[in-house]
Amino acid sequence: MPALACCVLAMAGYLLSLLVKKVSLARVSTWILAASFVFLSLYLLLAAVHSTGWDYFGSRHFLSIYAWAIAGIYLGSQFKSKTRLLGAFVVPFILLLLIAAAGYGSDKNLVPPQWQSWLTKLHLLLAIAGEALFVLASAAGAMFIIQNSLLKHKKPGKMGRLLPSLGELDRINHLGLLWGFPLLTVGMIAGAVYAAFVWGGRWPADPKVIWSFAIWAVYGFLLHQRLAIGWKGSRMALLSCVAFLLFLSSALLIRFCFATVHNFI
Numbered sequence: 001m002p003a004l005a006c007c008v009l010a011m012a013g014y015l016l017s018l019l020v021k022k023v024s025l026a027r028v029s030t031w032i033l034a035a036s037f038v039f040l041s042l043y044l045l046l047a048a049v050h051s052t053g054w055d056y057f058g059s060r061h062f063l064s065i066y067a068w069a070i071a072g073i074y075l076g077s078q079f080k081s082k083t084r085l086l087g088a089f090v091v092p093f094i095l096l097l098l099i100a101a102a103g104y105g106s107d108k109n110l111v112p113p114q115w116q117s118w119l120t121k122l123h124l125l126l127a128i129a130g131e132a133l134f135v136l137a138s139a140a141g142a143m144f145i146i147q148n149s150l151l152k153h154k155k156p157g158k159m160g161r162l163l164p165s166l167g168e169l170d171r172i173n174h175l176g177l178l179w180g181f182p183l184l185t186v187g188m189i190a191g192a193v194y195a196a197f198v199w200g201g202r203w204p205a206d207p208k209v210i211w212s213f214a215i216w217a218v219y220g221f222l223l224h225q226r227l228a229i230g231w232k233g234s235r236m237a238l239l240s241c242v243a244f245l246l247f248l249s250s251a252l253l254i255r256f257c258f259a260t261v262h263n264f265i
Helices: 002-020 023-050 059-078 084-102 118-152 157-162 166-198 200-205 207-229 233-257
Strands: none
Touching (some): 002 023, 002 059, 002 084, 023 059, 023 084, 059 084, 084 118, 118 166, 166 233, 207 233
């Protein structure tokens, strides 16, 4: 898969740029990641053209869409922020998703035929976009913590001068929460409306629904504290990382330890 190969090269380039402390390698890696994004876009486009609705749009495509969304949002942020080294924190998630996607066969249906609807598609796409923005916010938060620690100890060295400014990282964290939360909210509403008609009264008790609402509430709290109370800087960076770890661990727990009507994913 060309997209996976390019992502591996981009990951190696970002790590090397941190080791040798040269941002020029990160710039090259960003272009390699852009190539991976293009290959992934073509792959998903061909898959959509050759599928009948969602009949043959399986788990491999689902994970690939996640990777595609994260890569696209990160690359889009580079037009304005130029935070090239942030890719060293973002690309590992993209790479893990592509590796997981490669392990799935392409014959498993993403959505059972009886559940296929435009609301289902809207639910999945908006939820993925919102969660991809949370990945970007968390990556910026993690880099903020590292940069702030270097500056606080007054030993930034070459690494401190290499990393983006605290203000730029805080801005990316803010935008990730600001746009990610409403996208996830609309996606969840679309899913809830459809589930109310198809699943009846069973859907609120589904473990995946309960987990999703809990994560939504956590990110809603973070956005409220940021906009209404004025939380920012290291406090928000740390909480964004904690929220993302909670999101990731609970997603894996629900996927492998609980029975859910979302097991088609």
